[in-house]
Amino acid sequence: MRDAQSFDDFYRSTARRMVRYGYAVAGDHSEAQDLVQEAYTRAWRQWGRLSSHPAPEAWLRLVVARLATDRWRRLHRWRAVLSQTGPPAVAPPPSEDGVLLVGALRQLPAVHRQALALHYLFDMSVDEIARETDVPVGTVKSWLSRGRSRLAALLPDLCTVELEANDVS
Amino acid sequence: MSVELSDLYRSLSTVADGHELTRPESLRRFADRRARARIAGSTLAVALLVGGVAVGARLAYPADGAAPLPPPADTAGPVPTAATPRPSTPPAPSTPPASTPPSPPPSRTTPGTSSQPATGTAAPRSPTAIPDRAFFVLAAANRTGMESRGDGPALPVLCGTRLASDSAMVQRRGRYLAYKLAQTPTGNVPDGSYRHTITIYRAGRANDAVRELRRAVRDCPDQRLPDDGRTWRQRLLTSGTYGDESVLFEMRAPMPDGMGEPGTEEVRLVRAIRLGDVVTVLWEQGWEHTAAERSQVDADSRRAVAAIEDWLN
Numbered sequence: 001m002r003d004a005q006s007f008d009d010f011y012r013s014t015a016r017r018m019v020r021y022g023y024a025v026a027g028d029h030s031e032a033q034d035l036v037q038e039a040y041t042r043a044w045r046q047w048g049r050l051s052s053h054p055a056p057e058a059w060l061r062l063v064v065a066r067l068a069t070d071r072w073r074r075l076h077r078w079r080a081v082l083s084q085t086g087p088p089a090v091a092p093p094p095s096e097d098g099v100l101l102v103g104a105l106r107q108l109p110a111v112h113r114q115a116l117a118l119h120y121l122f123d124m125s126v127d128e129i130a131r132e133t134d135v136p137v138g139t140v141k142s143w144l145s146r147g148r149s150r151l152a153a154l155l156p157d158l159c160t161v162e163l164e165a166n167d168v169s
Numbered sequence: 170m171s172v173e174l175s176d177l178y179r180s181l182s183t184v185a186d187g188h189e190l191t192r193p194e195s196l197r198r199f200a201d202r203r204a205r206a207r208i209a210g211s212t213l214a215v216a217l218l219v220g221g222v223a224v225g226a227r228l229a230y231p232a233d234g235a236a237p238l239p240p241p242a243d244t245a246g247p248v249p250t251a252a253t254p255r256p257s258t259p260p261a262p263s264t265p266p267a268s269t270p271p272s273p274p275p276s277r278t279t280p281g282t283s284s285q286p287a288t289g290t291a292a293p294r295s296p297t298a299i300p301d302r303a304f305f306v307l308a309a310a311n312r313t314g315m316e317s318r319g320d321g322p323a324l325p326v327l328c329g330t331r332l333a334s335d336s337a338m339v340q341r342r343g344r345y346l347a348y349k350l351a352q353t354p355t356g357n358v359p360d361g362s363y364r365h366t367i368t369i370y371r372a373g374r375a376n377d378a379v380r381e382l383r384r385a386v387r388d389c390p391d392q393r394l395p396d397d398g399r400t401w402r403q404r405l406l407t408s409g410t411y412g413d414e415s416v417l418f419e420m421r422a423p424m425p426d427g428m429g430e431p432g433t434e435e436v437r438l439v440r441a442i443r444l445g446d447v448v449t450v451l452w453e454q455g456w457e458h459t460a461a462e463r464s465q466v467d468a469d470s471r472r473a474v475a476a477i478e479d480w481l482n
Binding site: 015022029 | 196
């Protein structure tokens with residue numbers, strides 16, 4: 001039996017974080033909203049089981065990341081189609097820095113975006129990211145390191161001191 | 170002015186926070202409505218499939234037991250399932266016809282084989298180039314409008330096996346196309362996608378390609394794919410009669426957490442069909458871990474055969 005009240009509470013307490021995460025891994029806000037809504041839809045469908053999951057938010061992040069990765073791959077395949085139809089209109093950005101970062105993130109592989117988002121949005125350590133993504137610690141370190149290096153190359157104003165300090169954490 | 174990455178992520182959060190979210194009650198209603206629609210769609214599909222097979226068996230199979238004739242490339246198949254109802258209007262070409270000059274029909278050098286294949290005539294053909302019209306058009310009810318001519322492999326990885334017949338390729342063309350099931354409303358996320366390729370082989374070598382593929386599947390009952398922690402299981406299925414010969418195999422893996430319907434497996438279907446020296450492969454790749462439906466792949470395989478036969482004949 002699914003308890004709607006507990007689902008609604010879970011949704012209200014996590015949705016904002018999840019949209020931020022979706023935005024960071026998908027690189028597009030409407031795409032992020034779509035992904036997050038899809039992830040919560042799947043969560044509600046399985047809420048009877050998921051409500052007793054030890055970490056339902058981590059489960060949700062995993063679903064968002066998988067959906068984003070799948071769509072990212074497809075976007076590359078469909079780019080010929082997309083170039084014909086054109087991207088949707090972009091809303092005026094309230095924060096130039098955030099938009100700059102998203103523009104740069106779009107040029108990173110999906111796993112790099114995922115690792116960076118878990119680290120910077122959820123303050124997760126390398127070990128925690130490795131557990132969540134089910135890959136070795138060394139792989140996460142490599143994702144973070146390569147992701148930061150690429151961002152540094154794409155964002156010339158980025159402070160590289162912080163990158164080096166975080167790389168050893 | 171230098172900025173730190175953590176500051177940039179804070180700015181990103183600010184951007185993300187500026188948008189309203191759906192209320193949880195609305196989301197639950199949407200999820201329940203979709204689940205009900207899926208159940209209803211599946212039940213309807215099974216009912217129509219059973220009915221369709223019964224009716225189709227009467228209409229499409231001649232009394233002497235010979236196989237049905239293939240559908241023309243621009244119409245629905247003769248034994249449509251619920252997933253592929255006959256379109257009410259003729260489908261438009263999925264690729265721009267203007268880019269390909271009309272190809273003259275290839276001359277047939279020898280008569281057909283002694284055993285009549287199910288999908289029609291089967292004279293050996295020796296084409297040298299693949300025109301746009303060789304690619305089938307989805308039934309109107311299945312179209313999403315998403316098609317791309319991106320590069321990509323024709324077949325999934327099968328324990329790293331390389332097919333020796335690849336060296337005998339004359340030309341290969343491929344595309345990706347997304348489809349929806351007939352009961353899925355227009356505008357929804359697609360239900361699946363295909364990697365569809367057509368390959369011309371040097372005379373007599375297409376048989377090798379099919380034989381090698383069959384062996385590669387048999388020799389690779391399970392495998393792990395890069396970037397995927399799951400174990401995939403492969404097995405040959407009875408393909409049915411398509412073209413001169415065909416191979417159908419499935420790939421199965423447990424659904425990743427949160428993907429697909431609870432308790433289901435991810436299923437991919439791949440069918441390679443030989444018509445003379447041409448082999449076409451329809452590799453169902455799903456959409457966000459959907460499971461391939463055999464009836465849909467069968468219907469689109471018939472369309473693929475019909476389009477190639479139209480081209481070759």
